[in-house]
Amino acid sequence: MKKRGIGYGCIIFPLGLGLGRTDTAAATLEMGEDGTVTILSGCADIGQGSTEVIALIAAEELGILPEDVRVFTADTAITPYAGVTSASRQTYVTGNAVKEAAAQIKESLRQGAAELLNVNPDDITFNKRIVYCEGKKTSLTIAEVARYCRSKGKQFISLGWFDATTSGIDPDTSQGEAFYGYTFATQAAEVEVDTDTGEVTVLRVVAAHDVGKAINPLAIEGQIEGGVVMGLGYTLMEEVILDHGKPLTPTLSEYLLPTAKDVPTITSLIVEEEDPTGPFGAKGVAEPPNVATAPAIINAIYNAVGIRITELPVTPEKLRRLLKEKGY
Incomplete structure (x- = not known):
């Protein structure tokens, strides 16, 4: 039956690692004159797709396309520490580090674009390799802004760092932040x-x-x-x-x-x-x-x-x- x-x-x-254990990650990001980005990260991709996630996060933050991003990972000679690939942590911890690194470059680009377009930096928008200001007909490509920033000595390389370490649990009260x-x-x-x-x-x-x-x-x-x-x-x-x-x-x-x-x-x-x-x-x-x-x-x-x-x-x-x- x-x-x-x-x-x-x-x-x-x-x-994450939780329970008060150190849980950090770092990533470096550099934007070239052509608007492409190179990321160095110690995050080891063992099949879960973290390398692509890193590229997608950077592209989203900078307003470029994923194919504009190159990612080099898990080379102890050149990549900054990103912690273990375990505990379902890499998207969160390394992802935040990459987003922070990209945000630093984005701020530099924003200032450069504002100078080129003669507008307020807060009005600048990045989308699919285009930099523009709402209500203004003129727009720029990311590559044009990147070249300008590099020529003016503005920041084009950055280090992102994220610390997800929790306080842990007090053994006497069983209170605290476990994860x-x-x-x-x-x-x-x-x-x-x-x-x-x-x-x-x-x-x-x-x-x-x-x-x-x-x-x-x-x-x-x-x-x-x-x-x-x-x-x-x-x-x-x-x-x-x-x-x-x-x-x-x-x-x-x-x-x-x-x-x-x-x-x-x-x-x-x-x-x-x-x-x-x-x-x-x-x-x-x-x-x-x-x-x-x-x-x-x-x-x-x-x-x-x-x-x-x-x-x-x-x-x-x-x-x-x-x-x-x-x-x-």
Whole structure:
């Protein structure tokens, strides 16, 4: 017999190193005479897309296009320290450092453009490589303003620094600032349980994640989908088995991972509740997508057959034994 169920998993996930540990990042930015930008950052991109996020943040702040930005990362000989690529922190911490560096150059450009256009600096607008003043017909390109600024000795290189270190928790009162921010998520899973074999098939997952502000929506969607699949493997099949310290699942022949055939229909819902301290309101979204999947699936199993799972992974053998105990 096959029975279906639906379950939900809701999480609150802390961002950054937190707990009073030092959490900083720096980035340098230089604008050339052609209006292009070079960024140096110690942020290591290990597949999560932080290099593109850095470029997008700088481009947005300076009013240029992403293709105008070159990013060099994770070279200890030339790039400033940006901390570890973990704790879902790089978009927030390094992103803020890059935004700060870009803002310094932007202020220099603003002053130069105001001199060229003979207007108030506060009236200057930057958009898609064009610098202009509302109500004034004349406009300039970023390249024209950059050349002028360099010729007049105005600032064209900057260092951005951001410190996200929290105060930590007082061990006596349990009060304080544990983390600089939190992200929230809810996932719903629909499963089918074969009561004869104990096999669980995940049919569909809907994952709603608060990302603050989506700097790169397509990458976030991919991150959510990848996290769901990772969470599915953790829930149903990945298992390290030890015999007196000797691993019995040392290869992918025994330690099973999800394949394309195991991936359910995944609907990613991006929720934007902007964090006022993040770069353009952004928060991290790296780890949270794989956290809510397990509770959603085991709650769906409970909804289907009335069995509360307390040990992962939910292999067919384990579930069949529990089903037998319940009288299936």
